[in-house]
Amino acid sequence: MSKENKHITVFEHESLRTDRGEQRLTNGQLEALQLFYGENGVPYYSLIHHGVRFNEYVGVIQVGKTVIEVLPKADKSNDADRWRNVLINMLHAVGIFDIHAPSNSNLRLRSNSILDLYFELFIKEVEYLLHRGLVKKYRKTEGNRTALKGSIQFAKHISQNLVHQERFYVRHTTYDKEHDIHAILYKALKLLSYINTNVQLNSRLGALLLDFPELYDIKITEALFDKIALDRKTEPYRNALEIAKLILLNYHPDVNRGTNNVLALMFDMNVLWEQFVYVSLRRHKANATSIAAQNTKNFWKPLSGYRSKMKPDIVLNKDTEDCVVLDTKWKNLNGYNPSPEDLRQMFVYMKYYGAKKVALVYPGSENRNQSGQYYDHSSQDSKHLSNEECSVISIGVEKDVKAWQKIIHENISNWCQLQEIV
Incomplete structure (x- = not known):
């Protein structure tokens, strides 16, 4: 495999350097990552001497044609296939890979990375939209016409058509497929055809670009996506737009050389683990049990200014005598105690929520519950x-995500010893 098109797999908290290691960055790739890091930094990695060290974020960073895959790891296993499947299963479970297309729309690739899955998911969504027919919308247009249609714009008509009396400068309403939603999808398709490294997707991307109407270039910003309001007709576009937003807003072109563009699709494992535990408990909970994620309570108020709030990850049976507070942490304790900060935080949760029990939930190599008492x-x-x-x-x-979710529920339920949850 050439240096211009290769795949690098590392685990969270590992490093990549230009001067050592079995897997190395080129000087150009390191420079691209340094420019992407900028003055304000990014949470995905930190800069070290001759390289980068990855943080608790996992996913994919593509530099030019090189795909750097960062996988999670909660034990001593270095099995990349295993942890890739764990990550993909967790993302599926929390709804990151929800697909809109019908039942025959399962992802076909045995993908090398999360990036391949995202690309194929976007392709599948656009194929689905084309199959059901692209939506037309009304838009205002103006310009010279040979027939009188709409309203004449007299100032521009006189200035432009003194010697062309057969023409009319008019403003009118057009009903067609040329609108911002399609312009966004078209721009995402063009970008994918440029940066895609998976040969299995090339023909499908080519077919989509032939079938999709060629549209105007549109400037991609957060504000552009914020102003798009989906209605009953355009609701099927939601998934495709969300993936296009993720790809387009996280793409950083190399304006100097044009060869080391950076695309970062990364996930905070602490947030993903919290969401995964939450959906696992919710999936198996009884009707009598209430479960809330990120529940907020006021904690402190200054004489002037804003109040401080506390926000535990998961609260079961809030405002009852069986209240339980859980906080999730994506780290392997390896037999050590939790940090004093985490233990103090749980003590405060216990007091403010009147909780019967509190617990810190970690991934590990085995299932284990251990209680400790405060002085x-x-x-x-x-x-x-x-x-x-x-x-x-x-x-x-x-490995089996459904079995894993059931084990999470059973372990926490047995620890709670609450009849409502079991």
Whole structure:
């Protein structure tokens, strides 16, 4: 495989350098990543001497034609295929890879990376839209016409048509497929045809560009996507637009040489783990159980200014005597205690939510629950333990995502010992 088109796989918190290691960056690739990092930095990696060190973000960074895949890891296993499947299964479970097309729309590729899945998902969505027929919308247009249609713009008509009296400068309404939604999708298709490295997708991209109407170039900004309001006719475009937004807003062209463009599709594993545990509990919960994610309570208020708030990851049975607070952390403790900051945070949650139990939920190599007691803070003698506990729940990673979700539910339910959840 050539240096211009290759695949590099690393795990979170590992490094890539130009001067050492089995997998190396070229000087041009490192320069592109340094420029992408900029003065304000990015959360995906930090700069080190002659290289970069990845953080807790996972996914794909494409530099030119080189795909750098960053995988999660919660134990000592270095099996890239296993952890790639774990990541893809977690993304599927939380709804990242929801597809709009009918039942025959399963992703066909045995993909090398998350990037391939995103590209194929976008292609599948656009194929689906073309099959059902692209939506037409009304738009205002103006210009010279040989027939009188709409309203004459007299100032421009007189200035442009003094010697062309057979023409009319008019403003009128047109009903066609030339609108911003299609312009966004067309721009995303053109970008994919330029940066795609998977030969299995080339023919489908080529066919889409032939079938899709050629549209005007549109400037991509957050504000552009914010102003798009989908209605009953355009609702089927939602998935395709979300993927196009993700790809177009995270693409950073190399304005100097044009060869080391950067596309970053990365996910915070702490956020993904929190969402995965939440949807796993919600999937199996009983009707009598309430479950809330990111529940907010006021915590502190200054004499002037804004209040501070607390926001635990998951709250079960809020405002009841069986209230339970969970906080998820994507890290392997390897037999060590949780950090003092995490333990203090859980103590505050216990007090403010009146929780019966609190726990920190980690991934691990095996299923294990361990409880610990806080010291009695009401006594001057700090040697005595109180009845207030904070537990550490480690959940082993499973290949089968549905079995994994069931294990998460069973472990937490057994620890809770709440009849409503079991």
